[in-house]
Amino acid sequence: MKLEKSAELFRKGQKHLVGAVNSPVRAFKSVGGVPVFIDHARGSRIFDVDENEYVDLVLSYGPMILGHRHKKVERSIKKALKKGYTFGASTNKEIKLAKIVCDAFPGMDKVRFVNSGTEAVLSAIRLARAFTGHNKIIKFSGCYHGHSDALLVAAGSGLATLSMPGSKGVPDEAVKNTLIAEFNNLDSVKKHMDAQNDIAAVIIEPIAGNMGVVTPDQAFIDDLRTITRDKGILLIADEVMTGFRSKFGGAQELLGFEADITCLGKVIGGGFPVGAYGARNEIMELVAPLGGMYQAGTLSGNPIAMACGIATLKELKRQNPYKSFDKKAKKIKAMLLESAEKHGIDIQVNHFGSMVNVFFTKQEVTDFKSAQSCNTENFKVFFWQMMEHGVFLPPSQFEAWFLSSALGKADLKKIEQAIDISMAKVAEKQK
Numbered sequence: 001m002k003l004e005k006s007a008e009l010f011r012k013g014q015k016h017l018v019g020a021v022n023s024p025v026r027a028f029k030s031v032g033g034v035p036v037f038i039d040h041a042r043g044s045r046i047f048d049v050d051e052n053e054y055v056d057l058v059l060s061y062g063p064m065i066l067g068h069r070h071k072k073v074e075r076s077i078k079k080a081l082k083k084g085y086t087f088g089a090s091t092n093k094e095i096k097l098a099k100i101v102c103d104a105f106p107g108m109d110k111v112r113f114v115n116s117g118t119e120a121v122l123s124a125i126r127l128a129r130a131f132t133g134h135n136k137i138i139k140f141s142g143c144y145h146g147h148s149d150a151l152l153v154a155a156g157s158g159l160a161t162l163s164m165p166g167s168k169g170v171p172d173e174a175v176k177n178t179l180i181a182e183f184n185n186l187d188s189v190k191k192h193m194d195a196q197n198d199i200a201a202v203i204i205e206p207i208a209g210n211m212g213v214v215t216p217d218q219a220f221i222d223d224l225r226t227i228t229r230d231k232g233i234l235l236i237a238d239e240v241m242t243g244f245r246s247k248f249g250g251a252q253e254l255l256g257f258e259a260d261i262t263c264l265g266k267v268i269g270g271g272f273p274v275g276a277y278g279a280r281n282e283i284m285e286l287v288a289p290l291g292g293m294y295q296a297g298t299l300s301g302n303p304i305a306m307a308c309g310i311a312t313l314k315e316l317k318r319q320n321p322y323k324s325f326d327k328k329a330k331k332i333k334a335m336l337l338e339s340a341e342k343h344g345i346d347i348q349v350n351h352f353g354s355m356v357n358v359f360f361t362k363q364e365v366t367d368f369k370s371a372q373s374c375n376t377e378n379f380k381v382f383f384w385q386m387m388e389h390g391v392f393l394p395p396s397q398f399e400a401w402f403l404s405s406a407l408g409k410a411d412l413k414k415i416e417q418a419i420d421i422s423m424a425k426v427a428e429k430q431k
């Protein structure tokens with residue numbers, strides 16, 4: 001596989017960028033080798049600077065749900081560009097996107113747009129504290145909620161593959177109010193609730209995607225909703241990954257529950273930097289200018305980003321690809337299982353909606369601990385073989401693969417062939 005130009009850029013980039021990247025996972029550290037530099041993308045495919053072509057199952061870690069450069073989306077962005085880039089005053093576009101979002105999430109009367117998922121979550125936590133007057137939050141081991149201080153503990157994928165338990169530079173005081181529970185384990189939540197009375201919120205990725213895809217037991221979600229409601233603790237659904245992806249109304253629509261505060265990101269901006277948090281009126285009225293919780297942003301609600309978000313969500317709603325996502329994900333799951341069995345490799349495949357994950361382990365993966373039982377050496381071999389055979393995967397055992405609605409029959413065929421060759425190689429190396 002030719003990666004000369006990527007290698008050259010990777011070398012050049014080291015001088016003024018940290019590790020030649022702006023987000024750690026892009027450095028391919030957990031799989032080794034040269035990280036690809038991208039030249040362009042269209043539809044279901046992405047092309048690197050060495051002119052290698054891949055079926056894209058990264059999709060910028062989720063946002064490009066329609067595939068790249070959808071015609072209608074691009075038209076909207078171009079139209080918006082002609083009017084100016086940012087004004088520091090409101091536009092009608094923000095109102096339009098807010099309506100689409102609030103219609104999709106029945107628990108949201110009002111929404112505030114921000115610039116990233118991290119920002120959405122850290123604002124939601126502040127809001128939960130403002131509303132309840134309490135300080136502590138419960139998070140689940142292996143769930144990632146962005147890189148704000150208070151949430152950078154037991155935080156899944158990026159940290160897991162860098163073998164970092166948390167991050168340097170986070171003061172003890174910043175995490176002393178963060179309590180850790182185990183995913184799919186209500187007792188671990190109850191234990192904290194029995195021991196503390198200063199709990200503002202429980203935050204969860206309702207379908208975990210940052211320790212690999214880990215699906216929740218329905219009873220776990222239902223009980224978590226009941227117990228938080230009974231105790232006056234807010235339930236924050238971090239749907240930055242799952243919003244508009246699991247279903248148009250996110251994991252909440254798929255699993256049939258309503259969070260108190262919902263965080264969004266990724267798909268909502270269609271590839272532009274947009275995040276959002278929202279809740280019922282009673283809660284959102286605490287946010288400035290209506291209330292005393294301060295949160296602001298120079299570029300929040302940026303008109304180009306809003307135009308892209310509106311066009312993406314409108315087209316997504318029109319296409320309603322969720323059934324077909326599920327079908328395609330099941331197909332990929334079957335391909336993986338069949339090929340692994342043929343070549344004698346132990347794997348687990350988790351899938352939920354349009355998110356799929358292969359885990360190189362015998363053990364069923366239901367939480368962070370079981371996810372960590374993976375043979376990451378096998379993943380490395382598998383990853384590079386998939387790349388070589390034209391499938392762009394997230395370069396980490398603990399990142400979900402994403403499907404786009406642009407993914408067609410030819411792409412699935414290509415994925416199937418790549419999987420079979422790659423599993424054979426894993427078997428060969430394992431011997």
Ligand SMILES: *Cc1c(COP(=O)(O)O)cnc(C)c1O
Pocket residue numbers: 115116117118119121144145146147205209210238239240241265266275
């Ligand atoms: C990606 C992600 C975030 C962080 O979003 P950024 O836009 O990267 O800041 C937060 N929560 C979840 C569940 C995510 O998947």
